[in-house]
Amino acid sequence: MQGVSSEAMKLLLTCRYSMVLACLSVGAARAQSPQLEINTADTQLSTNIRAHLRLPPISCTSDEPQLARALQSRIANLDNTVQRASQALGYYAAQTQLSLSKTSECWLLSVSVDAGEPVVIKALTLSIAVDAELFADTLNSLSISEGAQLNHEDYEAAKAELAARAFDLGFLDARYTLARLSIDKTQREASVELALDPGLRHRFGKINFNTGGALSDDFVKRFVTFSEGDFYSPQTLLDLRGALNDSQYFSDISIAPRITAREGSHVPIDIAMTSRPRRVYEYGAGITTDTGPRISGYYEDRYRNPSGHRLNASTSLSPIQRSLDADYLIPLENPTMENLRVSAGWIEENTDTFDSRSYRTSIAYTFVNRSNWRQSYFTNYRHDEFEVNGIRETSDLLIPGLSITKTQSDSALVPNNGWQLFAQVRGASTALFASETFLQLNLNGKWITPLGRGRFISRFELGTTFADSIAELPVSIQYFTGGDQSIRGYDYKSIGARDSGGLISGGKSLAVASLEVDFAITGKWRLAAFTDIGDAFDDLNRLNFNQSAGIGIRWISPIGPIRVDLARPINGGESVRLHLSMGPDL
Known part of the structure; x- marks a missing residue:
């Protein structure tokens, strides 16, 4: 090698030596990979054999004669393992062939099993010494039955199911006086006899x-x-x-x-x-794109008296919305199922569409009905002062109503499966201490289901109002939409019906829907894609759906997902909007 310095030669040799070591390391890693091949017509049997069979510790450097001797010394144990795995599923006449062969990387153990005909349960005798009628449902749903293929795991599960049912019923000393599984291998038949003595019911x-x-x-x-x-x-x-x-x-x-x-x-x-500590004081700061930066405070007195009465108050302050609320909750006969709530509050909102100030007091009786829905009967009195498109109005309304809601999910914060439904009817009449008459119906829902590695999330909002003039009702009763929680890509409550001058005002009806897919990307981070559509309108002839689409990212925090979304209207000239929100999915 002319022209190559001694330093370069040393470096070249070092690199070659390192490459050889690397190749040897890779070869050594591969050499530790013996393979197992199972051939049988029953997939469940193949899985069971693989779960029980352990590859023998034979060196990958062994040649064919050494492998043959190794197999001969271990064939009895290997065959015994395969037989036990087969018999567990009812195959008592299985024929096994085992072979060890050399491969380019190591060696291969081949297991071929002709399972034969399985043992079938021909007779099943179940008896309960006392109170047998209490076990009827369990007996009818046991994992074993006459005519079924024998499965030892199912037999043990049936015994456990009956014992568990006895314990759940209060039979704390229940025992089996007979638990017998008899197998006739020649006839391929089995009989099961279970006799349970529940003993004394406690x-x-x-x-x-x-x-x-x-x-x-x-x-x-x-x-x-x-x-x-x-x-x-x-x-x-x-x-x-x-x-x-x-x-x-x-x-x-x-x-x-x-x-x-x-x-x-x-x-x-x-x-x-x-x-728990009686009093709670909380304060904080946050931001959402609907209401901007916000500071908030919360106070709770968890038990004002030994009867568990609870008082809480909250306040928030942002450029768009200011509020102050107080609730007094009185637990009734069954504290988990029913309560009486007295509340009062004030809220002020200033958006590009309207200005509003509301004062309210309310009383609500809430209970969980027989179908496990949370149901409320309420009466609200509210005084509203509001301005829409330069027209100022005031109203005083006594609003009775009924609402019903239910939520089911497999997780409180980030469910993979769950749904929520809310329905409400409310109204007021000039014959009952109100300045206006109206009737309003609302229905909201959300559904979450797994979709591959992610989730599919859908939601809807529907509402309609029966009134002579929606403009004379408070903006809190008129319908507006747009924003973080409705149609992303639009400003907070910027979508509504349009008056004769083309200006946005509140609608009599509302229809909003959303479809979203999200999936985990790493750790607590998730990626989302979505589309929202809807409108607030006066009548169907003037319905004009506003649709947007976007992408987002979620970070799963202890209080639920923190969402950052970018959305753009599809059928409008608006630019991309940023939306920030947080809280549980349901």
Whole structure:
């Protein structure tokens, strides 16, 4: 190599040496990769064999004769493993062929299984010594049945299901007097015999409370939906714990059934809890593109008295919206299911479309109905002063109404599956202390479902008002749309009906819909694409859908997603708009 310096030669040799080491390292990594091949007609059997079979520790440098000797010394154990995996699924006549062969990288273990005909359950005998009618649903839904292929896992699951049902019913000493699985391999038939003796059905005994003193025993007892002497149920205790936790009164909750201290059939229950701090003070600052930068404050008195009455007040201040609200909540007979709420508030809004100032007081009775929907009957009195397109109006309305809502989801903050529906009817009449007469119907919904690695999110808002003149009703009752929570790409409440002069005013009706797809990109970050469409209008002949599309990014925070969206109207000349919002998806 003429013309190559000694330093260059050293460098070249070093590089070549490093490359050789790298190749050897790659080869060594590959050499540690023996393969397993399973050939059988039953996919479930193949999966079960793969789950149980462990590749033997044979060196990848072994030649064919060494592999043959290694297989011969291990073939009995390997075959035994395959047989056990086959019998677990009811194949008691499986024929197995095993082979070890050399490959370019290491070696391959081939397992070929002719499963044969499976064992079938020909006879199933189930008996419950006492109270058999309580087990009827469980017996009808067991994972084993006559005529089904024998599966040992299903047999064990059936035993566990019956035992669990007995425990849920309060049979704390239930036991099997007979649990027999008989197999005739030649006939490929099996018989199952299960005889359960539930024993004595237990009941709730004395219920002992330790409330910590902040709330009265009488109030806490209203959360308890069972009484001493009722049949014992672990699920009832779990439901009680959930209700106490959801009440937001307690930080620590202990519900202890003293099974070992039971008196005959009665199980004493000890309930102890620690109250959360009585008063909460919060303040903060934030920003949304609807209302701009905002400062806010919140105060809560979680229990003003031993009966659990609750007071909270909140205020916020932004360039577009200012508000002050106070609520007094009175828990009723079942604190988790019904309450009476008295509230008062003031809100002022200044948008490009309207200026508004409202004062309100209201009383609402809320309860959870038999279908598990939250239902409210309410009466609001409100005084409004507002200006739309230079025309000032005032109104005084006494508004009774009814609302109903339900939310179901698999997560409180970022559900993959869930839905929410809200419906409301409200109105006022000049015959009932009101300056105007109207009737209004509202229906809102949202649905979230998995879509591949992401989620599909849809929502809608529908509403209509029956009134002689919508312009004389407060802007809080007129319909406007546009903004972070409705049609992105447009300013906050910038979309409405147009008057004879082409100026935007509130509409009698509303129709809004949105479709969105989001998916995780890394950690707590998600990417989204969406389209929104809708309008606020006076009549269908003047309906003009405003549509936008955009993309966004979400960061999953402890309070729910923080959303940053860029959206642009499709059928307008407006530019791209930035939208910021936060909070749970449902």
